[in-house]
Amino acid sequence: MVLARFQQWYTQLRSSMWLLPACFLVGASLLAFIITAIPGELPDAEQHWWAYLLAVNPEGASAVLTTIAGSMITVAGVTFSITMLVLAQAASQYSPRLLRDYMADRINQLTLAVIVGVFAYCLLVLRSLPAGSLLLGHGIAVMVALLGAFVGLALLIYFIHHIASSIQVSQVVAKITEDTQAAIAQRYDQAFGRVAENPAALRAGAVTPGEDGGSSGRQPAGHTLAAPLTGFVQQVYLNGLVKEADAQGQVVTMRVAVGEFVVQGQPLLYLHGPGWDEERCAALLRCYVINRHRTIEQDPAFGIRQLVDIAIKALSPGINDSTTAEQCVLYLGAVIADLSGRHMPEPFRRVNGQLRLQCQQRDFADYVEAAFAQIARDARGNLAVLATLGSSLAMLERTVPAERLGPIQQQRRHWAMQVRDSLSREDQLTLKI
Numbered sequence: 001m002v003l004a005r006f007q008q009w010y011t012q013l014r015s016s017m018w019l020l021p022a023c024f025l026v027g028a029s030l031l032a033f034i035i036t037a038i039p040g041e042l043p044d045a046e047q048h049w050w051a052y053l054l055a056v057n058p059e060g061a062s063a064v065l066t067t068i069a070g071s072m073i074t075v076a077g078v079t080f081s082i083t084m085l086v087l088a089q090a091a092s093q094y095s096p097r098l099l100r101d102y103m104a105d106r107i108n109q110l111t112l113a114v115i116v117g118v119f120a121y122c123l124l125v126l127r128s129l130p131a132g133s134l135l136l137g138h139g140i141a142v143m144v145a146l147l148g149a150f151v152g153l154a155l156l157i158y159f160i161h162h163i164a165s166s167i168q169v170s171q172v173v174a175k176i177t178e179d180t181q182a183a184i185a186q187r188y189d190q191a192f193g194r195v196a197e198n199p200a201a202l203r204a205g206a207v208t209p210g211e212d213g214g215s216s217g218r219q220p221a222g223h224t225l226a227a228p229l230t231g232f233v234q235q236v237y238l239n240g241l242v243k244e245a246d247a248q249g250q251v252v253t254m255r256v257a258v259g260e261f262v263v264q265g266q267p268l269l270y271l272h273g274p275g276w277d278e279e280r281c282a283a284l285l286r287c288y289v290i291n292r293h294r295t296i297e298q299d300p301a302f303g304i305r306q307l308v309d310i311a312i313k314a315l316s317p318g319i320n321d322s323t324t325a326e327q328c329v330l331y332l333g334a335v336i337a338d339l340s341g342r343h344m345p346e347p348f349r350r351v352n353g354q355l356r357l358q359c360q361q362r363d364f365a366d367y368v369e370a371a372f373a374q375i376a377r378d379a380r381g382n383l384a385v386l387a388t389l390g391s392s393l394a395m396l397e398r399t400v401p402a403e404r405l406g407p408i409q410q411q412r413r414h415w416a417m418q419v420r421d422s423l424s425r426e427d428q429l430t431l432k433i
Helices: 002-014 019-036 049-053 058-094 096-103 106-128 136-166 169-187 238-248 278-285 300-315 322-340 364-378 383-399 402-422 425-430
Strands: 223-226 231-236 252-254 267-271 288-291 348-351 354-358
Touching (some): 019 106, 058 096, 058 106, 096 169, 096 300, 106 136, 136 169, 169 322, 223 278, 238 252, 238 278, 238 354, 300 322, 300 364, 322 364, 322 383, 364 383, 364 402, 383 425, 402 425
Antiparallel strands (some): 231 288, 252 267, 348 354
């Protein structure tokens, strides 16, 4: 349960724009106090060549620090304005669900953090400057401020390049695909074929709740745990559920999968058997992370949803960008091809041969439908997009293992129906329909 909470906090903090600047602000403040506290006189520039780097008088130090501080806060305003402009464009042009990706971008966070840190550092060093002669620590502090200013300017230049690159649709789609494939690799880390997938064998001995809230299997009647919050199920700590179920000696059935929306009071878990006390029920609920938005860490379907959203918006009459929709279809094909080579874990967890948890999770067919069904419907009459969709499905038919061809062939039939209903006979011949 602690792991689930830690993952939730880490995900929230990683996507926040304030954490890294706040850390740099505190670090820069401590650095300013430490450096200005260094004792000793400034070295003689005529005796030591490196002393020229530290040679500074009170007036010059004050002017340099004032100029750097004023410049940094101005640059911080420009950086913030550019970031807000990019966020607005991403929401309107691509999908509102991309905003968290831009907020979690490390380059954006680091640029703002360095600029804010240098600004705070200069203010604190400026405050500590004496009216008389400067000490060694003040000379070092001014040199560090100059280095920080150059680093801030270099980051600003790279930030502008990074922002200009990140708003290109090819970069956006490729980045979503990389994140989705990373989530797939983490969630489904075994190759297909290495572990046998036999749905009939996997479901042997399973128990299901009855219509009256009881159980139609061998287990005694139980009760339902309701969702404590309204929102999306971001993460589920399955090991925690198994641990509590095994300690109780009963079976727990999940009613909601990761990524689904739940309403407060909606059934979340079904607890088979009697004797579940409040403390153990609370421990089971702590295995769930429910929040206002979806995340991709345990939910690869959310990455697919983002690609589909971009394609659907590109197909809308207001944008009418078929090329963007084609790119999304091609990358969706890459995601499904990656999924097709991975073993989907069984929906049951056992301890010493005893069934303890029945999971609610997506299978390969669910991912395939989420990737292609809506695009096929919205691409009616669009020859370019339908052609790309057909070639992507044909590629999958050649690469997907034979045991998983069913969902691909079903989407292929759906695609052919859309082509026949929305394209002319000449275009159908072009697509070989």
